[in-house]
Amino acid sequence: MLKPTLHSGEFTYPEGTYFEAGYLTQKNAGWRTMRPVLDDAACIGCLQCYLHCPDGTIFETEDGKIGFDLDFCKGCGICVKACPKGAIAMKPEREAGQ
Amino acid sequence: MSVQFISGNDAFALGVLLAKPAVISAYPITPQTVVVERLSEYVADGLLAANFIHVESEHSALSCAIGASAAGVRTFTATSSQGLLYMAECLPYAAGGRFPIVMMNANRALALPWNIYGDQSDSLSQLSCGWIQAYAENAQEALDLALMAFRIAEDARVSVPFMVNLDGFHLTHTYEPVDVPEQELADKFLPEFQTDNKIDFDKPVNMAFSAGPGHNKQFRIAHHNAMLRAFDAIAEAEKDFADIFGRKYTGALDAYRTDDADFVLVTLGSVSGLARSVADELREEGIRAGVLRLRYIRPFPGKEIAAILNGKRAAVLEKDLAAGRGGAVFTEVASVTAAATLSAIGGLGGEDIPAAAIRGIFKTLADEPETEVLYL
Numbered sequence: 001m002l003k004p005t006l007h008s009g010e011f012t013y014p015e016g017t018y019f020e021a022g023y024l025t026q027k028n029a030g031w032r033t034m035r036p037v038l039d040d041a042a043c044i045g046c047l048q049c050y051l052h053c054p055d056g057t058i059f060e061t062e063d064g065k066i067g068f069d070l071d072f073c074k075g076c077g078i079c080v081k082a083c084p085k086g087a088i089a090m091k092p093e094r095e096a097g098q
Numbered sequence: 099m100s101v102q103f104i105s106g107n108d109a110f111a112l113g114v115l116l117a118k119p120a121v122i123s124a125y126p127i128t129p130q131t132v133v134v135e136r137l138s139e140y141v142a143d144g145l146l147a148a149n150f151i152h153v154e155s156e157h158s159a160l161s162c163a164i165g166a167s168a169a170g171v172r173t174f175t176a177t178s179s180q181g182l183l184y185m186a187e188c189l190p191y192a193a194g195g196r197f198p199i200v201m202m203n204a205n206r207a208l209a210l211p212w213n214i215y216g217d218q219s220d221s222l223s224q225l226s227c228g229w230i231q232a233y234a235e236n237a238q239e240a241l242d243l244a245l246m247a248f249r250i251a252e253d254a255r256v257s258v259p260f261m262v263n264l265d266g267f268h269l270t271h272t273y274e275p276v277d278v279p280e281q282e283l284a285d286k287f288l289p290e291f292q293t294d295n296k297i298d299f300d301k302p303v304n305m306a307f308s309a310g311p312g313h314n315k316q317f318r319i320a321h322h323n324a325m326l327r328a329f330d331a332i333a334e335a336e337k338d339f340a341d342i343f344g345r346k347y348t349g350a351l352d353a354y355r356t357d358d359a360d361f362v363l364v365t366l367g368s369v370s371g372l373a374r375s376v377a378d379e380l381r382e383e384g385i386r387a388g389v390l391r392l393r394y395i396r397p398f399p400g401k402e403i404a405a406i407l408n409g410k411r412a413a414v415l416e417k418d419l420a421a422g423r424g425g426a427v428f429t430e431v432a433s434v435t436a437a438a439t440l441s442a443i444g445g446l447g448g449e450d451i452p453a454a455a456i457r458g459i460f461k462t463l464a465d466e467p468e469t470e471v472l473y474l
Contacts, residue, residue: 013316015324016196016257018295018305026312 032075034090036068042087049079049088100278106269109237109276110176110202110262111136113244115146116284117200119174121166123151123159128214129266130178130204137174156181160188160199167197168305170296172248175199178266179206179220186224192259193228194321195306196295198251199259201229202244205367205417206266207447215448216266217417218367222395222426228321230260230328231396233366235352237274240264242345245279245288246335252291253331256324265368265417267448272368279343287342325397332394350399352391355381356406359388361463364403364414364431364438366392369451373415376456387460395427400434407437413463413472414438415456417445424471439467444474 036049043066050058050066057069058079080088104112111133114122122141126134140146149166153159159175166173177185182203192199203221207213221231230251234240243262251260264270297305309317332349340346354374356362365373370391377387390406392399412435414428423429428441442459444451455474462469 013313013320015320016295017194017307017309017317018196018303020303026310028310 027071028074032073033093034075034077035070035073035093035096036075036077036079036088037091038066038068039087039089040065042085044085044087046084048082048084052078052082054078101275102278103273104237104276105132105271105273106234106237106240106264107132107204107271108136109241109274110244110264111140112276112278113241114174114200114202115140116279116281117172117174117245117248117288118146119148119200119248120171121149121151121163121173122175123153123162123166123173124175124177125153125156125159125181127156127178127181127204129206129216129270130176130181130202132270133176133202133204156184157188160185160192160201163199163201164188164192164195164197167192167199168195168295168297170291170293170298172252172291173197173199174201176202176204178204179208182220182224183208186227189224189227189229194317196257196321196324197259198248198257198291198293200244200247200251201259201261203261203263204266204270205263211447213447214266216268216270217446217448218263218265219418219446221261221263222416222418222420224261225396225426225430228258228325229396230256230258230325230394231263232260232394233263233392234269235368235370235391237269237272237276238345239347240269241276241278242339242343242347245284246332246339246347248291249288249335250328250331252293253328253335254293255327256331257293257295258321258324258328263367269368277345283342287338328397329399347393350392350394350397351402351406352393353406354389354391356388356390356410358386359410360386361460362388362390362407362410362412362437363456363459364390364392364407364412364427366395366416366427369415369417369445369456372451372453373456376453376460380457380460385460385464392427395430398430403431404435404437407435410437411440411463411467412438413440413442413459415442415444415451415459417443419443419446439463440469440472442472442474449474
């Protein structure tokens, strides 16, 4: 999957609001309070979550499973509703590291 | 070269004709209307190979100009007063997008009370919108500024839109002899417009993009620095202008008898000539008076103003009154020097400023140093 490259460090800004095709973006997940967590065993790979994600942050990993781009997922939980098998749960961010 | 007896609006239109813009989008409004009429006639008569776009509003006029400039061509628009404010949403869009559009603004009072006559409330309300702002004193300077505006705005170091202000009626509708340059010389002064800030299928770029909290300031600071670099572009343009056309201009400021002056009147626009003649009269009476005309207020030549006014007492005469604060120009000047002690507000809604009133400003400055505000 093509994921956006974040400019940082030595990046040289263009003089005006124009430059060669690229991204000028920032991680925007700072407001997320809950994150999606997948139960791999329950997932059937139907990709309904991928189709419904409003921010395009769900992708298929190389081993055919589902991944979440947590740099850009805003934690809306639409994927939870879209999953026919109940394989995605929202987990509070403060517990995410546990 | 030919000398023609024409109005400020006519002179500016001729300057734009000589600059050969590819797109003109404008909506007529008193007292700017004549400029738009003349330019549309030039296009209709085949004198100017421009696309004249008739729009339904000033908001559309500037939106259209932004689109044209984004296509990489020289672009002109013109407005006044309520029209400028109707463009207000687009002003920082053009500026932040760094589109070097040139606009003529015929300075006119803002409503309410409704008024079609000249004062400077319109442009002075937009000092922070990111455009260069120059103020012409007479019809000749209006024509010359039309040419210089394109040159300075399009300078790669600058790339910022340029607003040339003409006092409504006092300048836009007053007839004067004006030296109209030959096209050949105008072409020599003003190179073809070239930019990378354009839609180009051979060299595609992202344009007019977003920049969030982590990136935004970089563009704001770059824009500010570009405005400051405009001082160099102005100086170089004026040097070439003098070499080619023989008329000399003095950068952001025009100082008259200020070197040994005790009292200086800071002005902008068409009233400056009268202020100079009053200063001459006062000199004959033994009062050392001078006049400092702001030709440009954005970028703001603060250090130069402070240096010229150092050790003197100064008043600022302007045709606007920012409710709850006072004169916008006085506020600017007083921010760089304690020499500016008196704010003179005159010419509101087009009221005449007679010589006696200007004399009164100098007298107040000399005899009543504690007076802070004078309503002419």
